Amino acid sequence: MTTAATGTLATPPELxxxxxxxxxxxxxxxxxxxxxGAIVLVFVLxxxxxxxxxxxxxxxxxxxxxxxxxxxxxxxxxxxxxxxQVARLFFGAQASLLAGIVSVVIALAxxxxxxxxxxxxxxxxDAAISRVTEAMLACPFLILAIAFAAxxxxxxxNAMIAIGLSAVPVFVRLVRAQVLxxxxxxxxxxxxxxxxxxxxxxxxxxxxxxxxxIVVQSTLFMAQAIILEAALSFLGLGQQPPAPSWGQMLxxxxxxxxxxxxxxxxxxxxxxxxxxGFNLLGDGLRDVLDPKEG
Numbered sequence: 124m125t126t127a128a129t130g131t132l133a134t135p136p137e138l139x140x141x142x143x144x145x146x147x148x149x150x151x152x153x154x155x156x157x158x159x160g161a162i163v164l165v166f167v168l169x170x171x172x173x174x175x176x177x178x179x180x181x182x183x184x185x186x187x188x189x190x191x192x193x194x195x196x197x198x199x200x201x202x203x204x205x206x207x208q209v210a211r212l213f214f215g216a217q218a219s220l221l222a223g224i225v226s227v228v229i230a231l232a233x234x235x236x237x238x239x240x241x242x243x244x245x246x247x248x249d250a251a252i253s254r255v256t257e258a259m260l261a262c263p264f265l266i267l268a269i270a271f272a273a274x275x276x277x278x279x280x281n282a283m284i285a286i287g288l289s290a291v292p293v294f295v296r297l298v299r300a301q302v303l304x305x306x307x308x309x310x311x312x313x314x315x316x317x318x319x320x321x322x323x324x325x326x327x328x329x330x331x332x333x334x335x336x337i338v339v340q341s342t343l344f345m346a347q348a349i350i351l352e353a354a355l356s357f358l359g360l361g362q363q364p365p366a367p368s369w370g371q372m373l374x375x376x377x378x379x380x381x382x383x384x385x386x387x388x389x390x391x392x393x394x395x396x397x398x399x400g401f402n403l404l405g406d407g408l409r410d411v412l413d414p415k416e417g
Contacts (some may be wrong), residue, residue: 149411156407162400170216179207181214181367190383200385205377208389211367215390218368219397222283222352222361223345229287230294231341237291238298239325243306252295256417259292268351272360279352279368282361286351290344297340301333301367308332335412343405346398353394 150156193200199208241252259267271285305311306329314324341364355361356370363372369390377385 127157147238149206153407153411155403156411158407159400159403159407162316163404165188166216166220166276166397169213170220172299172410172417173210173213173217178210178213181206181210182365190386192383193385199389200383202372202386203379203383204282206354208372211372212369212389212393215308215367215369215372216283216393216397217350218356218362219352219370219394222279222286223307223401225283225350226290226348226352227341227344229284229292230344233288235293235330235337236295236384238295239302239330242302243321243325253299259289260296261358262352264289264347265354267356268355268359272355277360277363279356279362281364282355285308285355285360286380287322288334289351290348293344294337294340295399297336299334301336302329305329307330320364339405339412341371342401346401349394349401 137388148351183206185201186199188201188205190203191197191201191205197207198211199212200209201207203360237252241249262270268285268289271288272282274282275285296326306392311324311328319327352361352368353370353373356368359374361370366373372390373394376390379386
């Protein structure tokens with residue numbers, strides 16, 4: 124349909140009044156996000172319900188059931204001390220998910236403020252923060268986390284701190300880039316024109332408009348944190364025995380690959396699925412939260 128005055132195409136009323144689908148509606152139509160969310164939900168339920176389900180004691184040894192293969196009694200077999208693999212997988216999910224959540228919180232708590240400072244003020248503040256960030260990014264992520272964990276000492280808490288500190292440069296660079304993009308927008312210039320203080324502009328106008336990429340990056344980093352926690356536990360720098368952890372279970376299983384290969388299968392599959400779930404969820408959120416999508 125064209126207008127008589129200008130000859131341009133007019134938008135049909137039914138299309139003009141059609142509301143743009145919301146985030147939840149687009150999320151419900153995104154297959155990647157739904158599959159990833161379902162996988163993540165399964166592991167969250169494993170971690171939450173582990174103390175409530177009638178599982179065997181994950182720390183109790185049974186020397187009459189050492190390295191038993193999978194059976195009706197022991198679905199995933201037993202380990203070198205006769206402990207039920209199913210129970211240790213469920214309780215190990217707590218360590219892996221906790222490592223992901225806490226490390227992301229640490230990285231956000233440090234990375235967002237420094238990224239906002241660098242992007243908003245620029246100048247020597249930006250130069251100083253950027254140089255430190257680049258120096259940390261020059262070191263491989265795993266090596267940096269191992270160095271932090273080795274200095275802090277072997278434990279799950281220190282492993283989470285090490286992972287979070289290692290991820291800080293990634294979030295600093297992301298937040299800085301987003302601030303540089305948003306602070307040139309008209310609504311920011313308008314807030315400056317009416318005399319708004321820097322803190323108010325940053326917290327009320329800039330930060331809410333850069334949350335989408337931060338949420339996506341946080342979700343994707345959860346997958347890296349799970350892998351890194353498993354790697355640190357595998358190296359003896361994470362969860363300490365006898366407490367269960369997927370990485371620590373793999374560390375033990377490597378010594379019995381010929382006698383009891385099932386000991387490595389279940390924790391390895393759990394790590395793979397958890398990482399896959401968070402990656403799919405992150406990719407789905409990136410599509411859903413993209414302002415160009417609609």
